[in-house]
Amino acid sequence: MNEHTPKRLTGSLIQRAIAMMPGLPTEEAPARQPAAPPAQDRPMVPIDRARLAAAGMLVPGGPITPLAEEFRMVKRQLLLTARGVAGVDADRARMILVCSAQPDEGKTFCAINLALSMAAEKDVEILLVDADFAKPDVSKRLGMGEGPGLLDALDGRVDVEACIVDTDVPQLAILPAGTRSVSDTELLxxxxxxxxxxxxxAANPRRIVIFDSPPALAASPASVLALHVGQTMMVVRADRTSEEDLRAAVAALDGCEHIQLVLNAVSFQPSGRRFGSYYAQAGR
Known part of the structure; x- marks a missing residue:
């Protein structure tokens, strides 16, 4: 992952991303639920740091790596927009959709790393939502068990705040996907x-909500989720995402005004400069 685009997507921005690639009517609202328990009464589970490390992901409290520096760059524009941009609803700007065009392009990898990186900020609380209902993978990758989640809350079976699981990573909480439903798109x-x-x-002005979405061209919930959020981070896999797929995915997510591109799986030359070496040299 190497580049992100900080403005609303246009044809020229698509070309910029492509140039870096090789060859290239609504239902009734659920019944009102009782108030959620205080945050301190919510369950807390540990994140499996060994699992993260084995998957090549960011490790909370670990050394600064090239990947950590890259996500520092990626998150900065998202945080700036979340903290207030003209024309964007203040609460909705703090809701970010992470999506890709097709499966296996790295969107869950990016969503988790983005959440871990953002959780290191001093003035925010991060809620990572597994909204890939057909293939939920966030809890598994973090080494957490499954439980009631977003779909259960949408179906009116439980209050959504009661489904949130705090982690041992400060300022990071998880909202699982919940019980599978054949009406996930309609519920959304x-x-x-x-x-x-x-x-x-709205419940917490410090909270930034990150949704790990299904791929835009593989499942319908993505386009519906785009209507709810203020920002979308589109993961573009350098060695796989085609121009046709990228354009179609952007069109499917047009309900979101602010779309950014993040280029994933970029090959670096061994002798080339990359983030991280500066910190490795500290103290020499």
Whole structure:
């Protein structure tokens, strides 16, 4: 991952990303739920740091690596927009969709790393939501068990705040996908879903909500989620995403005003400069 685009996507920006690639009616709202328990009463689970390291991901409390520096760069524009941009609703700007065009392009890898990187900030609290209902993978990658989640809350079975799981990483919490449903897209498109998702951000002005979405061209929930968020981070895999797929995915997510590109799986020359070496030399 090497580059991100800080403005609304245009044809020229698509060309810029492509140039770096080789060859290239609503339902009723759910019944009102009782108030959620205080945050201190929520369950807390540890993150499996060994699993993260084995997968080549960021490790909380670990050394500064090239990957850590890259995500520092990626998150900065997202944080600036989250903290206030003209024309973007203040609460919705703190809701970020992480998506890709097709499966296996690295969107869950990027969503988790983005959440871990953002959680290191001093003035925010991060809620990572597994919204890839067909293939939920966030909890597994973090070494956490499954439990009730977003789909259960959308179906009116539980309060959404009660499904949030705190982790032993300061300022990072997880909202699992929840119980599988054949009506996931319809639940997301309901008026009740919009109100519920808006409350996730409105409930805490420090909270940034990151949604790990299904691929835009592989599952319909992505385009519906794009209507709820203020920002989208589109993961573009350098060795796989085609121009046609990229354009189609952007069109599918047009409900979101601010779309950024992040180029994933870029090959670096061994002798080339890359983030991280500066810190490795400290103290010499």
């Amino acid at each position: 498109a309901s008026d009740g879903a919009r109100a519920m998702l808006d409350r996730l951000a």
